[in-house]
Amino acid sequence: MSKEVGQDFAIQTFDQQLYAVSQQVKWSMPEVFQSHILRLGGFHTLSCFIACIGKLWADGGLRDLMVDSGVYAGCTVDQMLLGKQFNRSVRGLTLVYEALQSLWFASFFKWCGENGGIDAIPKDVWVMLSKCQAKFSDESESYKDVLNELTILYTTHVLPLTVRFRNWGYLESPTFKYWDMFLTAVELKDNTQYGRERLSDKIHNAIDKEDDVAVQHVNLISVPNTHQNHFTGEAK
Numbered sequence: 001m002s003k004e005v006g007q008d009f010a011i012q013t014f015d016q017q018l019y020a021v022s023q024q025v026k027w028s029m030p031e032v033f034q035s036h037i038l039r040l041g042g043f044h045t046l047s048c049f050i051a052c053i054g055k056l057w058a059d060g061g062l063r064d065l066m067v068d069s070g071v072y073a074g075c076t077v078d079q080m081l082l083g084k085q086f087n088r089s090v091r092g093l094t095l096v097y098e099a100l101q102s103l104w105f106a107s108f109f110k111w112c113g114e115n116g117g118i119d120a121i122p123k124d125v126w127v128m129l130s131k132c133q134a135k136f137s138d139e140s141e142s143y144k145d146v147l148n149e150l151t152i153l154y155t156t157h158v159l160p161l162t163v164r165f166r167n168w169g170y171l172e173s174p175t176f177k178y179w180d181m182f183l184t185a186v187e188l189k190d191n192t193q194y195g196r197e198r199l200s201d202k203i204h205n206a207i208d209k210e211d212d213v214a215v216q217h218v219n220l221i222s223v224p225n226t227h228q229n230h231f232t233g234e235a236k
Helices: 016-028 042-068 074-080 086-114 123-134 141-172 174-208 212-221
Strands: 010-014 036-040
Touching (some): 016 036, 123 141
Parallel strands (some): 010 036
């Protein structure tokens, strides 16, 4: 099938157990399966990624934060940070992310006030933020225009300040760097899940149009790329 659509490589998707076995088979016979790309299914990829987050941050305060806040029971959190209890773990990490991100921006604006950064942010940014908030539930073209304009303003004027603030925080506090890396990890998880949802829509559209080549192309690019990072909404 891959050769018929002009692809030199065949992509096979497995669940966690079969993926481990298939990789061992490929490693034992590399010449036979050199044109085969094996990938873990999206659900198990996210589960493994969540387990990695738990491995790095659970004992560093993440578990205590989720338990002592009274949101989750201790045994539940232990399962969540092992990559199990998938829906709860996604929801729990999102809650922690939103709480820490609020503290991050509070510290950022305090730092801006102490280092002259507030004056570097034009008033248009605050105006567009207000407009974007007012149109948040509006999916019309006007909202997209406001969002695009806000993105340009943020990238031009605010993003350089956040880079300076992050570099300053890394030098001042290893704890700041530790939890900032956690925020980045959760963003990567959300990006992977969000990207798969968008690709699923593209696949359905291609199937509706009976475009087999488009379906194969979307399957090819659906290999998770965790080097990308986007602002995403709440994970589902």
